[in-house]
Amino acid sequence: MPDTHTAPLIPQREPTLGSLARQLAFAQMPSTFYTALQVSAPRAIQAWSDGWFRVAGWLFATSCFGLWAIAQQHLVGHADTLEPSPVRAPRMWRALRGVAAVAGALTAGALAAEGFVRILSAVFQCPGCGG
Numbered sequence: 001m002p003d004t005h006t007a008p009l010i011p012q013r014e015p016t017l018g019s020l021a022r023q024l025a026f027a028q029m030p031s032t033f034y035t036a037l038q039v040s041a042p043r044a045i046q047a048w049s050d051g052w053f054r055v056a057g058w059l060f061a062t063s064c065f066g067l068w069a070i071a072q073q074h075l076v077g078h079a080d081t082l083e084p085s086p087v088r089a090p091r092m093w094r095a096l097r098g099v100a101a102v103a104g105a106l107t108a109g110a111l112a113a114e115g116f117v118r119i120l121s122a123v124f125q126c127p128g129c130g131g
Contacts, residue, residue, distance in 0.1 A: 034073070037066020050083035057111050064104030 044059035071093045
């Protein structure tokens with residue numbers, strides 16, 4: 001005779017769009033920025049020494065977001081687990097994450113504003129300025 005006293009199977013809930021977006025934002029994007037850090041930090045130094053200051057600034061901003069990614073992965077978890085590993089000195093990682101995010105955002109914002117001003121100065125030239 002079949003056993004009729006077993007509990008009914010409860011179907012697993014599928015992940016919602018919000019949880020998938022959170023996973024993408026907090027776990028998978030930092031791994032992409034981490035790869036950018038490995039490439040852009042040495043290139044920023046080389047571009048600065050060659051006199052390409054704007055390129056060096058953009059590469060510096062990219063490497064700052066790479067540092068943010070390392071700290072984010074240590075605090076939040078990696079893309080495959082999404083569970084934070086035991087972290088030594090979490091205050092240090094939070095401080096590094098904050099400093100890197102602020103430095104990268106300010107650098108990128110300043111360079112974007114400078115580029116915008118250059119575009120506007122090319123479009124709206126002063127008629128009496130001779131240029």
